Amino acid sequence: MRLRSKIHLYTSALFAVLLIVMNLSTYYMFSELSVNNQLDRAEAQAIQIANGMRQAAGEIPTQDLLRGYVPVDGMIRMIGSDGTGLPPVTSGSQQHLSKQKAIYDTTKRVQVIDDLDQTYISVSVPVIWSDGEVMNIQVTESMQSTMDTLQVLRIVLMVVTCIALIPVLFSIRLLGRLIMKPISAMTLTMKEIRRSGRFNRLELEGHSKDELMEMSMTFNDMIELLENNYKKQQQFVSNASHELKTPLTIIESYASLLKRRGMDRPELFHESIEAIHSEAIRMKEMTEQLLLLAKQKEQWNISIVKLNLSELAMGSAKAFRNAYRREIHVDGTPDVFGYSDENKLKQLLFIFLDNAQKYSDDDIVVEVGSLDDEAYIRIIDRGIGIASDKLPLVFDRFYRVDEARNRQGGGVGLGLSLAVEIAEVIGVRIELQSVEGKGTTAVIGMTREAPNIS
Known part of the structure; x- marks a missing residue:
């Protein structure tokens, strides 16, 4: 029925x-x-x-x-x-x-x-x-x-009951149509979504605040949430393919190094095992973070702690140096401390190092220092740079500056957009400074004082 x-x-x-x-x-x-x-x-x-x-x-x-x-x-x-x-x-x-x-x-x-x-x-x-x-x-x-x-009263009441039921039946039928109208519209909309693959919304008529209007508004909110989750799922697949490539490359490089020289050089063996283990852990954490990126940002598990930025920069530079055979120099003040989430900050640093090694052939410089109440890490490359009119667009998802980046083996335009999301969640400031043909400087700034987290 x-x-x-x-x-x-x-x-x-x-x-x-x-x-x-x-x-x-x-x-x-x-x-x-x-x-x-x-x-x-x-x-x-x-x-x-x-x-x-x-x-x-x-x-x-x-x-x-x-x-x-x-x-x-x-x-x-x-x-x-x-x-x-x-x-x-x-x-x-x-x-x-x-x-x-x-x-x-x-x-x-x-x-x-x-x-x-x-x-x-x-x-x-x-x-x-x-x-x-x-x-x-x-x-x-x-x-x-x-x-x-x-x-006589019994007869009158029976007749009145029968007569009263006639308009009631018509009014109830009309009420049924009124109640079923938004439900039917939802059914048609869901069928259209299934047929076309587009997340359509209900057209809200009038300004009523009754339960039917509330149900229609809730349906539209649910469709918006499903659409956002669907987009995040697509972004997760793209981000995962983009972000997992670097740790896999490092693991592959150290495994190849072990295969060639590991038996002859014990110190290299221990260094490689430690690096592979570290990158495997980081890859696991990165996968979990990417899964969180596919969810709402409110569900991220943020742990703000005091970090030694100098040690973090040297560890990341060493991993990249061994993986890509590129010279990465770490300069600046030793023992610079800042407050952030270690895992996500490390992931953010890897994004900028990865871009630097892709779009430059010269040595990469990582500077660690502090200025006033802010500690910073700067990743400097002497690569192809970015034109000033295109610099504000590079953080957009899938944005590509030009075909030269394709020829240089660039990515698919996800790294910097992912960096924006990570920076927003962990509360750090990111900035790109670039001159076309001369290189790019990426700045990661964070507070040196313990944040007041309630």
């Missing part, structure tokens, strides 16, 4: 049940009120008759008193303590009531009785008669008028 049909069926059934319960409650309350009023009136009338008969006793024959006080649609009788008394007096239409058995009662009693499919009120009132004997006056009165009224 479709959701629209379920809404129509369940809502109609629920409303019908509520309407029936409401009408039944109304009928029950009205009937109880009517019957209770009738009982109170009959009781008051019987007490009034008993008082009137007791006051007229001795002056008017008792049988005449019974005839005078007989209800229009009922019966009256008087019973002695021995169960005997005068014959009952009935109205013309209720003569069958005289056949009821007379029961003497010394207490006042009010009850509802049924006789020949009719309902009556019977009131028994004890009275001290003129001769001192306690007599029992019983008045029986028909409730047919009240029963007829209740019957």
Whole structure:
């Protein structure tokens, strides 16, 4: 069964049940009120008759008193303590009531009785008669008028219930269409997304703040999140292929070195094993970082610690020197300290060293120093450089300066864009200074004071 049909069926059934319960409650309350009023009136009338008969006793024959006080649609009788008394007096239409058995009662009693499919009120009132004997006056009165009224009420309530359900069915169908409209739109949009591969959004109509509008807005937010995650997944594949190449090259170089000279030079063996182990660990960490890059930045696990930038620069330079057979000189002040995340800062440094070795043939210089409250690492190459008008664009993803970079064996334009993301997360400043034909200087700046992390 479709959701629209379920809404129509369940809502109609629920409303019908509520309407029936409401009408039944109304009928029950009205009937109880009517019957209770009738009982109170009959009781008051019987007490009034008993008082009137007791006051007229001795002056008017008792049988005449019974005839005078007989209800229009009922019966009256008087019973002695021995169960005997005068014959009952009935109205013309209720003569069958005289056949009821007379029961003497010394207490006042009010009850509802049924006789020949009719309902009556019977009131028994004890009275001290003129001769001192306690007599029992019983008045029986028909409730047919009240029963007829209740019957009419039952018919009216049933008719009203049936008539009220007609507009309810139409309004519920209209409500079902209103509720299903955004859901149907979502279904069509998802089918279109599956068919075309494009992340389409719902067109929001009006400025309503109801749950349907909130659901549509939430759907659009979800589609935006899925689109961002899809883009990040694509970026992850590109970043992984770009970033894992360097540690794999270092591992391959040291493995080749071990294969050629490892058995003859023990010191080279230990150095190579240490480098391979270090790069394997860094590659593992890099893979985890790339996985984090594919997620939201808020989920990155940042650990800001105090780092010896001089030692970090020398370690990275040594790894590159052995991997690419390029001269990398580390200059500057020894034991320069700064605060950052070690693993991500090392990854950031590797990105700039990788670019330097790709786009230059001369030696690469790494300077470590400090200025005021900032510590810095500068990676300087004497390569092809970047034109001033293109320098602001190099951090864009997949941006390529020119075909000369292709011929030099350049990357695919991901390294610097990834560097921007890493720098933003770990709170460092990056800057590129370049002159076309003369070279490029990459600057990584960070605080020398411990950051206040709450």
